[in-house]
Amino acid sequence: MEKERISKLMAQRGMCSRREADVYLERGWVLVDGQTAIVGEKALPTQDITLLQSGQQEQSTRVTILIHKPMGIVSSQAEDGYQPAVSLISRQTQSVSDKSGLRFARNHLNGIAVAGRLDIDSTGLLVLTQDGRIARTLIGDQSVVEKEYLVRVDGQLSDHDLKRLNHGLSLDGRALKPAQVAWQNHNQLKFILKEGRKRQIRRMCEMVGLRVVGLKRVRIGSIVLADLEPGCWRYLRADESF
Numbered sequence: 001m002e003k004e005r006i007s008k009l010m011a012q013r014g015m016c017s018r019r020e021a022d023v024y025l026e027r028g029w030v031l032v033d034g035q036t037a038i039v040g041e042k043a044l045p046t047q048d049i050t051l052l053q054s055g056q057q058e059q060s061t062r063v064t065i066l067i068h069k070p071m072g073i074v075s076s077q078a079e080d081g082y083q084p085a086v087s088l089i090s091r092q093t094q095s096v097s098d099k100s101g102l103r104f105a106r107n108h109l110n111g112i113a114v115a116g117r118l119d120i121d122s123t124g125l126l127v128l129t130q131d132g133r134i135a136r137t138l139i140g141d142q143s144v145v146e147k148e149y150l151v152r153v154d155g156q157l158s159d160h161d162l163k164r165l166n167h168g169l170s171l172d173g174r175a176l177k178p179a180q181v182a183w184q185n186h187n188q189l190k191f192i193l194k195e196g197r198k199r200q201i202r203r204m205c206e207m208v209g210l211r212v213v214g215l216k217r218v219r220i221g222s223i224v225l226a227d228l229e230p231g232c233w234r235y236l237r238a239d240e241s242f
Contacts, residue, residue, distance in 0.1 A: 003042035017132025062130035064236035075117035098234035124217030152214035161208035
């Protein structure tokens with residue numbers, strides 16, 4: 001059994017992200033078998049790793065923000081003059097439906113990152129978080145969190161191709177995980193996925209002769225878009241999780 005970087009082991013155990021682990025190691029907040037560890041140190045996967053109370057308290061202050069992303073807004077970095085989702089977050093745009101008890105503060109945007117992008121032509125639930133544990137849960141290689149989409153389409157879909165949408169397609173030479181795809185009405189499909197390849201749903205639809213004319217993400221795990229207004233946001237409450 002080979003030793004691995006402690007930061008990697010902490011991320012694998014869902015304790016934090018690797019970047020966060022290095023910060024905690026720098027501050028002396030990580031113990032391995034009861035001994036203070038340092039940045040770059042390695043440990044066996046069987047060793048006990050503990051994050052001290054100081055690190056746990058810092059984690060508890062990190063926020064996660066849920067945005068109803070409108071069309072024409074990009075998820076992360078501004079590109080070609082388009083507005084990034086983070087620019088929607090202000091005291092004025094905090095939703096009246098926010099029951100978290102938190103008030104907006106500028107430091108809530110420090111180090112915040114998108115966890116599961118939506119392309120510019122798509123709308124719906126977008127997650128931005130300061131918490132590496134949540135980011136890993138949603139977009140890590142081992143993520144099994146469901147994402148639900150309502151997709152308006154143009155074109156004809158046979159029963160055979162509907163089955164292919166559920167399981168049997170590949171993108172970029174790699175098979176897609178099984179999905180749950182069913183008709184909602186005569187021109188709208190519901191997709192439930194456990195992965196998020198680039199423009200996955202649009203490309204899946206193209207492969208069976210459909211054109212996507214509208215795509216909205218309405219749920220991530222147990223968190224639903226519900227009555228969150230377009231262009232507005234709220235905090236993830238302490239009693240909520242994905």
